[in-house]
Amino acid sequence: MNHQETKLHLTNSLHRCLQQTPEKIATIFRGRVRRYDEFCARVARLAGALHAAGLAAGERVGVLALNSDRYLETCMAVWWGGGVLNPVNIRWSVPEIVYSLDDCDTGILFIDDQFVPMAAAIRKTAKREPTFIYMGEGETPVGMQSYESLIAGHEPVEDAWRGYEDLAIVMYTGGTTGFPKGVIQSHRNIWSGCIQRIAEAPPVRNGRSLHAAPLFHMAALSRALNQFIAGETHVIIPVFNASEVLETIERERVTEIGLVPTMIQALIDHPEFGKRDVSSVKRLVYGASPIVAAVLERTMAVLPGVEFSQSYGLTEAMVVTTNPPENHGEAGRASGLSLSVGRAAWGTSVKVVDEAGNEVPRGVVGEIVIRGPSVTRGYWNKPQETAGTLRDGWLHTGDGAWMNEAGYLFIVDRMKDMIVSGGENVYSAEVESAIGRHPAVAMCAVIGIPSETWGETVHAIVVPRPGEPVSEGDIREHCRTLIANYKCPKSIEFRTAMPLSGAGKILKRDLRAPYWEGKAKKVN
Missing domain, CATH: 3.40.50.980 (Rossmann fold)
Structure with missing residues (x-):
């Protein structure tokens, strides 16, 4: 032989399609069909x-x-x-x-x-x-x-x-938390990650998947590769635009779409949402950042019958956990499982550890570490950074989370985004979830800013819904009904838009910069 x-070759999927379904539509891009x-x-x-x-x-x-x-x-x-x-x-x-x-x-x-x-x-x-x-x-x-x-x-x-251990991609990190590093992924890494996703949730048969998130991002590119492996049809638009997404879904009868939470919110808030026929959509996959519970609940209400699933992964590891559709139903929402990022994907091991690398008890917040076939070999020409991230066979993600008794993972923050105020740990995701439940809030982000008294204080940046006025007092009073007082924002600013990365993530680095300028360190 x-x-x-x-x-394992990433091109193998094309040979299979050419052999079995050569006349099937591969790509649709603004009316151009191949x-x-x-x-x-x-x-x-x-x-x-x-x-x-x-x-x-x-x-x-x-x-x-x-x-x-x-x-x-x-x-x-x-x-x-x-x-x-x-x-x-x-x-x-x-x-x-x-x-x-x-x-x-x-x-x-x-x-x-x-x-x-x-x-x-x-x-x-x-x-x-x-x-x-x-x-x-x-x-x-x-x-x-x-x-x-x-x-x-x-x-x-x-x-x-x-194929196999031959290098396939050097994919640079988005730079939301530091200087970009080139993540190296082999054909085996990427193929394994795709097969792990397909094992959990095969692409919709005879389906059309819409690519609206940027393809330079691993989450979007891996979804495209899954579509090739399954031999299904790609529908592509240049960038996410809520109006074009709705129009494309209606025109091309899209069956599946992957979005980040900020995109989902923009889609359901768009004035054309109720005017377009989106009945062809069978599945919505979301990830890349935590979703506010209120946004998830609203989206599920306006898209009845659509299968919702979440995946959590990294540029350094395509797939870590998946949260299936059954956890997004009424029972899953009641139990809180809908807010989990799910359990370890098939073939991937996940632990939550303390600073010494010891696994913490269930329910205790620590850092997510993983190992599995889709985990990177490291960073291009950066042995020191590689050694700092890959330790004792485990990839240290920098994401803070806790795990329940059944193995479901609940992400609370980037570890470096954790706010320490007066000796208390405050996780921004928890505060953002509380603020996001206010009906006048379209989008929010929570950061720590320097304080001579407390070290850091909780600061919220809020984008209100158009035509729905809201005050600092309204936000604080609302938060007090949901979270402890020390977690409530001590200061709030209102903006018309957030700085977003190409993948649709809020750039907290940019939000923090003015407050920490001239400081020797970025946390206290």
Whole structure:
């Protein structure tokens, strides 16, 4: 047997689709439809173009673009050609982008219309000027190669069949808690994570999954890979936009969608929500950050019959826990299990430990540590950071949580986001959940700010619902009915919007910055 045949390859799903369902629709992007035989042919030709551009086995290829059918073709073409994918964070500035390209020596960069204006600065400042491949919809800019011309002008090549421990991705962390690090994931890591998710919740049969969350993020990309493995159809929009999501669901009869909580809230609050036909949706998967109970309850009320499930994972580990649909029903909400991130996924071990690495009793808050087949080998060229995160065979997540007797995990905060006020530990997620239950609150975030008396005090940033006035006193009085007084915000500010990462997470780092500027440390 050829050794290559025993490996786990991310491209294997395409071979299966080409063999079994070549005429099935693979991708739909704003009216552009491609079948699997067309998709695979384009991938093989694009891989040939990458070889002509100098791609060798294991070399990195970057993608700086919004979601599209071409984004998915590019991912698969990089692996088909034997390369390693570097999906660039679309919210980054030029210096941050250049840092990621330089850090892992990325020689080819796919770029679309949104980011073409950055190309000159990238060229000027990158240590290695990348070969630019323009994947947009307009005329190809001077100095770049045309995506469609490359496909038309190159013969298809055979799959390189790299797999198993061969590197597949260098995916840089979003930088919400520090300087970006390149998380390395092998074909085995990613394939294992996908199969673990499918074992828990197979994609909807003959379904159409909508990709609205950014594909540079592991949660969104892994959902796309699951769809390829299952041989189902991808529906793609460039970025999350509540109006376009609703319109696309109605037009394309979308059956499944994955969103982060901020997106879910924007969707159900949109004035067109009740006017669009979303009856085709059978499943909504959410994750990436905790969801406020009130938002979950409202969403379930306006989407009766939809299957809700949650997953918790990291860039460093695709899947950690899953919370199935049965815990989102009336009984699950009554028991509180709907607010859990679920139990360890099949094949993954999860513990909650203290600072010394000892497992804490059930119900006690500690740090989540994990091990399993989807856990990263570490960070690109950062042995010290790798050693600090991977200790004694366990990945230390930095997430604070407690576990109940049945093994359900309840996340309370990033450990470094925990607020210590007057010697008491306050977990921002608990306070945010209380504030979020106020009917006039659209979105909120809780941070610790410096205090000479208490070390830190609880500070809330609130985005009110349009046309629903609310005061600081209203918020405080509301919180006192739900949580202990020492946990209630001592100060509150109102904003019209929150700073969000490309993955839709609230950037607490940016919220904290003005309060801790000039301080020697960021917590007291």
